[in-house]
Amino acid sequence: MERSSKAESxxxxxxxxxxLGDxxxxxxxxxxxxxxxxxLWSSGELLPRLLAILIMDNKLLSQDLINKLSKDMQDHPLDERNQLMDWLMANQLSKDKKTVTLMESxxxxxxxxxxxxxWYYQARxxxxxxxxxPNTEELLSTIEKQIENEEPEVQWAMNFxxxxxxxxDKKHRIRCIGIGEKTGLYKGEMVSKGCTPDYLPEFIAIESNKRNL
Known part of the structure; x- marks a missing residue:
């Protein structure tokens, strides 16, 4: 794509x-x-693409365009493509009923x-x-059946x-802890100070205690 002088600037x-603040x-x-x-997106670089997401018009984010963006993200390393997709959700997809409906599909x-x-949107x-x-039971059944066979980026969101x-949801707490114990996902993983481990028994205990739940 030939870029304008404004884009080049x-x-x-x-x-x-x-x-990110810049x-x-x-x-x-x-x-x-x-x-x-x-x-800016056509640059193929992480930071210009993050900026591009901020100035997109979510009314123009069709399924076809999102498919193209998702495909482009696959050219990035795992952490970058997750960052791009999560940034797209937080800054654009969650802001409009049409794109929320797309996410839910x-x-x-x-x-x-x-x-x-x-999955990340369901957690959010x-x-x-x-x-x-009212889909919690259905979500948990799907997580129990599929999480161990999913791609790492999807596993994390299902776990989340x-x-x-x-x-x-106290009535499902033991069941959710059991998912973590069965899969062992993120068990023993080191986290930065102040961060909550992703291992479900630890995550649920820490976050529920913070909220006196």
Whole structure:
């Protein structure tokens, strides 16, 4: 894609020292500019793509375009593509009813990143204190059947969902702890100071104690 002088000027401002806060400042100045977002996205680089997501018009985020973005993300290392997809969810997909409906349809998407976001969004509904849909039993059954065979990026999000269900829904707490004990996912994994381990028995105990639940 041939880029405009505006896109080139913005790209010149981004380097290895650029922080996420700097990207947000640029996005605040630019506001919404979907064409510019696509130009920045075409750079193929992480930081310009994170900025592109901030200035996209979510009204133009069709399933076809999201499929293209998801495919492009696969060119990044695992941590970067997860960051890009999670950033897209938080800053765009969760902001519009149409794209929320799309996310809710991705449980069996052929895209592992879209499946990740299906589960991450379900977790988000719970940890942000929103009233979750009445699908908890169904979600847990799917997690129990599929988590051990899923891609790593999807496993994490399924585990995260089970964790928050276990924190906020006491009647399912033992079941969620049992998922962690059975799979052993993230057991013994070291985490940074102040962070909660992802191993479900520890995660649920720590986060529920924080909230006196």
């Amino acid at each position: 913005i790209l010149d401002q981004i380097n290895s020292k650029t922080k 990207l947000r400042k640029i996005a605040k100045d630019v506001k919404k500019d979907h064409n510019l977002a696509m130009e 991705w449980r069996n998407s052929p895209s592992s990143l879209q499946r990740r976001i299906f 509904l719970r940890w942000l204190g929103q009233t979750p849909p 969902t089970a964790g928050w269900i276990g924190v906020f």
